[in-house]
Amino acid sequence: MSVEQRLRAGLAANTVHLAPNLDHELAVLRRRVHRRHKVRRAAVAGAAGAVVAVGLVWLPSVVDSINGMDGLTDPAVEQTEPTPTATQLQPPQGLEPGTYAFKFIGQRADAAPRAVIELTSGAFRYDGALLSAGPNRAISLWTVAEVSVDPCYGTSREWVDPGETVAELAAALATQPLKNATAPVPVELGGYQGLYLETSLPPTGPDIADCVDRSVISWRADDGSLRRHALAGEVDRLWILDADGDRLVIDASHAPGISTDEIAELTTMVESITFTQVDQPGQ
């Protein structure tokens, strides 16, 4: 018997025992969907009362978390994780020079990898979700579950699943209405392959103030956190990486009009990112 014949016969034989009770499975599914729906509604209600106050004109709009912000760990010091909730948003923190391991927004507490960023000098602030490298520029780390079909209408309109791959997400973000985008190009960062693209809001009109909540929402993370923009001309430089099957997004964003030196500094910070598996179960 050839390998092909063996495969056709053997694979079928090895799955014969899988005869699920469809009524039972459907009932389980309905319960799960109902539960998730309830949790999401409760989280949205919780987030509505939460305000992220960072102290910069532009930054408050960058992240709007539903299930809470992700924590920061310093592998050199400790590996403890806060248990975030919608009402326990972390206050902005000043960060001393050093090496920090940042969790991606929406990443499960036990998931790896974490992004390791070395902060050499200058004033850095961290509000539990994004690292501000100075006025009007920041780095945030994401898992992206869904992309908004029309960013101007944010949560009041529909979302689309961008698929599972880096290319699919890059394509979805590159074709979002309202925003300008460059064509995605291959990139490598910290040993992971991926795609790089830049998106930006038009510098003038359509008026963002006319959008729902006076902001533009690009995507939603796995935990429901929203990537929100509120400034015309805001630029997002996106590294979308395939980290051994986990799709991770590094978003270096800045307001229009910052200097080329400041943009270069942001780029250097991103390009120096490495990844650590320290929080992987069993390690």
Add this chain to the structure above:
Amino acid sequence: MRDGQRVEFEWVFRSAYSSVLRTVFLILHDRGRAEEVTQDAFVRLCERWRGVVKIDHPEAWVRQVAIRSAIRQAQKSRVLSVVSQIEEAEAFDRLPDVDLARSVAALPPRQRAAVALFYFEDRPVEEVALLLGVSTSTVKQHLFRARARLAELMSEQREEVPGDVG
């Protein structure tokens, strides 16, 4: 979900669930995890069904989500602990074609998925490529390598098994 939507969703669920589950099982070789992955994919489908976004080919969509999720899980668990290796061995022993199951399980997850879609689901290479999100030439490469490796593993197994004549 409106009544019409519910009926449509149930129809897709009943027609696709078992088939998706079996393919996912052939990638993960673990019934519990296969059920979890399949359920997750259908939960996501159901949630989208309730929303405004229309999915043109829901069966293909849910299959794609489940298979890619299974591949990711398989990639993550390639380094198995001793306990799970033993559990896996016990699970294999209950399968009708144990040797084939072990050989397929030795393939990299993407090759396993390509083999399951091509030989078990009998899908053309173009469709396998769409489901895996890769090119047709990559699928052909996966299948070629998988067949070569399986032939090697199966011939090793034949050599290890003593003859029936005693």
